[in-house]
Amino acid sequence: MADAVHIPDEAETRARWGNFAWTDANAEQAKVVLGRYPAGREQSASIPLLDLAQRQVGAETHTQGWLPVPVIEFVARQIGVPYMRVYEVATFYTMFNLAPVGRYHVQVCGTTPCMLAGSDDVLAACKNRGLVKGGTTPDGLFTLTEVECLGTCANAPMVQINDDNYEDLDYDRTVAVLEALAKGETPTPGSTISRRASCPEGGPTTLKAMVDENHDYRGEWGTAHAG
Amino acid sequence: MPKLKVDGIEVEVPAGATVLQACEAAGKEIPRFCYHERLSIAGNCRMCLVEVKPGPPKPQASCALPAADNQEVFTTTPMVKHAREGIMEFLLINHPLDCPICDQGGECDLQDQSVAYGRGQSRFGENKRAVTEKYMGPIVKTIMTRCIQCTRCIRFAEEVAGVEEIGAIYRGENMQITSYLEEAVTSELSGNVVDLCPVGALTSKPYAYEARPWELRRTLTIDVMDAVGTNIRLDSRGRQVLRCVPRINEDVNEEWASDKTRHAVDGLVRRRLDQPFVRVNGKLKPASWDEAFAAIAAVDHGGSVAAVAGDLVDCETMYAAKVLLRGLGSSLLEGRQTGMDYDTSSLAAVNFNTTIAGTEEADAILLVGTNLRWEAPLVNTRIRKAIKRGAKVFAVGPETDLTYNAEWLGADLALLGDLPEAVVKAFANAKKPMVIVGGGALKGGHAASLKLVETLGLIKDGWNGFNVLHMAASRMGGLMLGYAAKGGIADLAEAKLAFFLGADEVDFSRFLGFKVFIGHHGDKGAAAADVVLPGASYAEKSGTWVNLEGRVQRGERAVFPPGDAREDWSILRALSDAMRATLPFDSFAGLREAMYAEVPALREQGLVTFDWNPPALDGTASGVLEGYPIKDFYLTNAICRASPTMQRCSAELVHGETFAEAAE
Ligand code: SF4
Ligand code: FES
Ligand code: FES
Numbered sequence: 001m002a003d004a005v006h007i008p009d010e011a012e013t014r015a016r017w018g019n020f021a022w023t024d025a026n027a028e029q030a031k032v033v034l035g036r037y038p039a040g041r042e043q044s045a046s047i048p049l050l051d052l053a054q055r056q057v058g059a060e061t062h063t064q065g066w067l068p069v070p071v072i073e074f075v076a077r078q079i080g081v082p083y084m085r086v087y088e089v090a091t092f093y094t095m096f097n098l099a100p101v102g103r104y105h106v107q108v109c110g111t112t113p114c115m116l117a118g119s120d121d122v123l124a125a126c127k128n129r130g131l132v133k134g135g136t137t138p139d140g141l142f143t144l145t146e147v148e149c150l151g152t153c154a155n156a157p158m159v160q161i162n163d164d165n166y167e168d169l170d171y172d173r174t175v176a177v178l179e180a181l182a183k184g185e186t187p188t189p190g191s192t193i194s195r196r197a198s199c200p201e202g203g204p205t206t207l208k209a210m211v212d213e214n215h216d217y218r219g220e221w222g223t224a225h226a227g
Numbered sequence: 228m229p230k231l232k233v234d235g236i237e238v239e240v241p242a243g244a245t246v247l248q249a250c251e252a253a254g255k256e257i258p259r260f261c262y263h264e265r266l267s268i269a270g271n272c273r274m275c276l277v278e279v280k281p282g283p284p285k286p287q288a289s290c291a292l293p294a295a296d297n298q299e300v301f302t303t304t305p306m307v308k309h310a311r312e313g314i315m316e317f318l319l320i321n322h323p324l325d326c327p328i329c330d331q332g333g334e335c336d337l338q339d340q341s342v343a344y345g346r347g348q349s350r351f352g353e354n355k356r357a358v359t360e361k362y363m364g365p366i367v368k369t370i371m372t373r374c375i376q377c378t379r380c381i382r383f384a385e386e387v388a389g390v391e392e393i394g395a396i397y398r399g400e401n402m403q404i405t406s407y408l409e410e411a412v413t414s415e416l417s418g419n420v421v422d423l424c425p426v427g428a429l430t431s432k433p434y435a436y437e438a439r440p441w442e443l444r445r446t447l448t449i450d451v452m453d454a455v456g457t458n459i460r461l462d463s464r465g466r467q468v469l470r471c472v473p474r475i476n477e478d479v480n481e482e483w484a485s486d487k488t489r490h491a492v493d494g495l496v497r498r499r500l501d502q503p504f505v506r507v508n509g510k511l512k513p514a515s516w517d518e519a520f521a522a523i524a525a526v527d528h529g530g531s532v533a534a535v536a537g538d539l540v541d542c543e544t545m546y547a548a549k550v551l552l553r554g555l556g557s558s559l560l561e562g563r564q565t566g567m568d569y570d571t572s573s574l575a576a577v578n579f580n581t582t583i584a585g586t587e588e589a590d591a592i593l594l595v596g597t598n599l600r601w602e603a604p605l606v607n608t609r610i611r612k613a614i615k616r617g618a619k620v621f622a623v624g625p626e627t628d629l630t631y632n633a634e635w636l637g638a639d640l641a642l643l644g645d646l647p648e649a650v651v652k653a654f655a656n657a658k659k660p661m662v663i664v665g666g667g668a669l670k671g672g673h674a675a676s677l678k679l680v681e682t683l684g685l686i687k688d689g690w691n692g693f694n695v696l697h698m699a700a701s702r703m704g705g706l707m708l709g710y711a712a713k714g715g716i717a718d719l720a721e722a723k724l725a726f727f728l729g730a731d732e733v734d735f736s737r738f739l740g741f742k743v744f745i746g747h748h749g750d751k752g753a754a755a756a757d758v759v760l761p762g763a764s765y766a767e768k769s770g771t772w773v774n775l776e777g778r779v780q781r782g783e784r785a786v787f788p789p790g791d792a793r794e795d796w797s798i799l800r801a802l803s804d805a806m807r808a809t810l811p812f813d814s815f816a817g818l819r820e821a822m823y824a825e826v827p828a829l830r831e832q833g834l835v836t837f838d839w840n841p842p843a844l845d846g847t848a849s850g851v852l853e854g855y856p857i858k859d860f861y862l863t864n865a866i867c868r869a870s871p872t873m874q875r876c877s878a879e880l881v882h883g884e885t886f887a888e889a890a891e
Contacts, residue, residue: 009408069408082391084407091396 007091007098009069017057017068026056030078042079046089049075050096063140064105064162066097094147101143102136104181107160111149117156118170125174141182154198155191164189168201231298246289246300247275255302258311258340260318260425261377262290265481266386272318272377274340276310277302286310308344315345321356322426323372330368331427333440337375358403363393364411365875366418366486367429374404374428380420387483388414389611389630404428411879414630415604415860418489422472422482433490433872434470438462447474448782449772450488451539451700451765452867455583455605456774457484461492461766461785468492468766468785478584478834479774485604486876487860487867492766494870498749500761501790511759516791519758520805526724526741530556533722535564536710537729537746538699538864541770541782542829544728544745544762544795545701545708546822547810551799552726554808559719561712562705564732565856567666568715569673570844571706575837576677577669578703579606579776580691581661582834587612589692591657593650593683594622595643595676597665598855600629602698603775606663619653624667624852640668640848643675646683654683661685661692666856668848669695675848677841691839697775698856698863700765704773707826707835727752728795729762731865745798747788748865760802761792764866768794769815771822777835779828 022030029052037044050067053075058065067090076086090096097105106126110119123146130137131144152158155167159174166177166189173192180187195201209215230239231246233253240249245268250257260272270291277289278301286306301307319341326332358371376395381404384393392407392414406412421431443462450457450471458474471492473484503519504511514522532555534548549560563569571577581589586609599607607629614620614631622633623642636642636650654660660683664676677693679685685692697703705711712718719725720737727733729746735755744756747764767788771781788794793801796818803810812818823830861877862868878884 007408082407084391084394087407088394088396092398 007069008100013068014070017070020053020057020068020071020074022052023056023059026052034079043081043085045079046075046081046086047093049078050086050090054096061100063103064097064101064143066100094145100136103141104143104161106131106142106144106178107147107150108144109148109150109152109156109158109160110146111153113149113153114157119157121171122157122159122169122174125171126178129175129178131178142178155195167191168193168195229294229296229298231294231296231300233300234302240294244294246277246279246287246292246294246298249294249298250277250289250300250302257289257302258344259290260336260340260375261379263379263382263423266379266382266423269378269382272375273314274311274318274344276307276314278304278306311344312346315341316349316351318375319345319349320351321372322375323355323357325373326427329370329373329427330430330435331373331424335427336425337427356400361403361405362409362411363406363429364413364417365872365879366432366490367412367421368432368435369429371403371405371428373426374424375426376402376404377425378404379423379425380404380429383420383423384412384414384417387419387608387611388416389608390414393420413880415485415487415600416483416608418486419473419483431470431489433493438464438469443469444785446766446783446785448765448785449700449770449780450484451772452485452487452491452864453603454697454700454702454775455480455603456700456772456778456780457488457605458780459484459488463766463786466786466789468495478582479778479780480605481608483605483608487863487873490872490876491867491870493872494748494866494868495764495766496789497871498865498869499789499792500747500749500753500759501788501792502761503791504753504756504759506757511753511756516760516801517805519760520802522758523724523741523743523802524805524807528555528722528724528741531559531721531723531740532557532725533559533561533719533740534710534726534728535716535719535730535733536560536562536701536705537564537727537731537752538701539765539866540701540705540728540795541765541768541772542701542704542708543768543770543815543818543822544799545705545710546825547796547799547818548726548728549708549710550810550821551803551806551808554803554810555806557722558709559712559722560708560710561716561719562699562701562710563715564730566715566717566734567670568713568717569669570842571711572842573837573840574703574706574777575691575839576673576693576841577695577697577706578837579663579694579696580837580839581694582776583609583774585690586610586661587616589613589657589659589661590616590618591653591660592618592620593646593654593660593662593679594620594624594629594633595662595664595672596624596640596668596852596855597663597696598624598627598629598667598857599663599665599696600627601855601857601860602665602696606696606775621650621653624665625854627855638852640672640675640850640852643672643679644847651683658687659690659692661694663694663696665696666698667852667854671850672848674844674846677844680841686839693841695775700772700774703775703777704771704829707773707828727756729865745795746865747792748869750865750868752865760798761788761790762795762798763788763792767792768796771819771829773829773835777837779832779835781832 033048053071054065076083131142136143158167168191236253238252257275259275261269270288275289276286279287280299361369381393385391392412446461450459457480458476461468462470475482503514505514505522536545620633625638626635723740727744731750731752742756743758744752745760745762753759766785769784800810828835861873867873
């Protein structure tokens, strides 16, 4: 269980990423980030800078991005913190990828609420589309990871793909999302059954008169009112 | 000063103390894993739970709870008992319970505390978690499944050693302690995490599977690897010292020891001289004691006799040699093997006057030509503490990583006469300023450094901030016994007969007379000698050593010297007979009495006070320091050069060789 993912740190990784440096735009952004913290507290910028770096790696490799060890070290040097301290942060948060991922990082929630609401179907859909847990499809498109609760339980089951959530899934809708992504489209994020946020399915069940305009219910208090 | 009650006992503790400390003050034992009095508080093992009134109706971690007035603490209530049992059970859930094959067995906090505070048996039937081993270097062996994640090792590396290379990666059930990318931890103090680790996760690699603690005989003695005089305990079985661990001495080493102190002991059984040798036709041939003595007695020295003390010898050996020389009509004594000839007319001017513990209080520090990290790692840790309290550190010398930020002024000794404004200012504002002059600067910079006493105002009421940092365990004792010739070792070169007491760092080609080596390892000294007399190492003799701050300390003999080797003083005693200059004592106690009579300061253990009357030395310093005297921390004397562990450390940590992990 505690055999964690292998963190690549071979000569190739060093050769490919050893010279990592911010793009001009990201250099600006890094300055903005660092500006948020008082002098002497640069360590606080670990997470935002790692995120920025992961995105830059993503842009350079046309994937969701990951954090090669030399890039983690680059961030550590920038904020003047020992490598180990930034490395700990990068390994702590599952949002940081320690190994390369595909264009789309499909993170299926498998925690209890999602599981009860059908995350097994979502995973089955992924599997039948050729996705393998912990691996990337040969076309480099999808990496599948099963994750713990992503805080969208009210719209379970759900999946997070890169920066977007797709919710209220079932087998077919999961396939549809993946197909759309594979075609290069961007399916509308959020509920896949057109729910608004986590409002009730099929429209409101109470306070219906409030849907389109403000409604004063006070006169109706006490009168029998179904609903 | 909060006053509180622990199990009905009233105690008063200093402000800022924790409930755990209050409990200890009341004589109550509180089990703990993560808490360590020399490290920051982590509060993550929960073993120290107690019941506290007033407070929430649940047990509280006493190590992280400040003691407050009118608190009532209970350590024996059913709530506390259950809490401890529960924590113990949780800790053991993922613990492999492999005590029979664990090196920590017999001295394991987890073992002891589970017996004392745990339930009789486990209710856990699921699979246990396992964690892969991590490579941490030549000293520390890891069995990470045993780790209970107390984070002591992480805190030690960061706070005391100053090398932030150990950390915890991943989280929750996957959390693992590792060195950065599983590279060797580059600290001279890494061995201390082995003592700190409350379980068998970090154990000593060189000592792996050697012995059980209850088989060992413990001897209290003094380390000789540097001039700090670390208080150590040698654990031996039969004739062999198996390991060396530090003892607590707040004034000297706190409870740490450098890796050299700990692990050079495997050099004690290698390359040993275990019988006399005499050079015949250019080759050293085994000989009997009588033959060897006869060869020495045959030298026609005419009173031209010299003795050179090595870095590791004890005062008794040096004293016996001194008396022998006196009997032969000579006083050519020297201990500074590498040719130093600084003025020794006042020992205060070559002493570490601030004291090791006093260093912590300094608020402005100037290092002159010293790589403290290698020359005295345990003084370096004190400087780290001073920095934590706000001290500013400046350094003159080639830049090197001292584990903290020093402001490097340059490597030119001329700087001493013309210190930058910032330094002068910092020292002017300092209440406890100190200067540490290392061996690198003593040669050309002694006079200029002494002048700093005036210009930087190093001496204040109850404070002497002038310090010389020696590197040899024998140095201060040697200087007290007069092992210093005016012109340094050059004065001795002409001697017709020269005794080398474990001296291996001398330039032997300058000695043209008859050379007798009395020592324990077949190193440079023995190779150059005409007669070799096998002596005892520091583990094989009782002796007196004076550390760099002038602290007289005594050690006991742990084991007997190998083969025909004898304790050095008895060799000199027997030799004196053969040379018809019989020493006036025939027991070790007699020797000591005579020595005390001559140098009374050696009689009492503890700090010697040297009066401050520095010599008026002339001269300004100049010249660029090219480097520091110690080129390889792990190979500074004959014992470590014979130690496979030190060889390996040197190859890996100093010379950057990589060792395949597969070798494990
Ligand atoms: S290795 Fe030992 S000292 Fe380090 S966290 Fe684990 S149990 Fe604590
Ligand atoms: S359980 Fe899936 S998002 Fe919370
Ligand atoms: S000793 Fe208090 S929590 Fe570990």
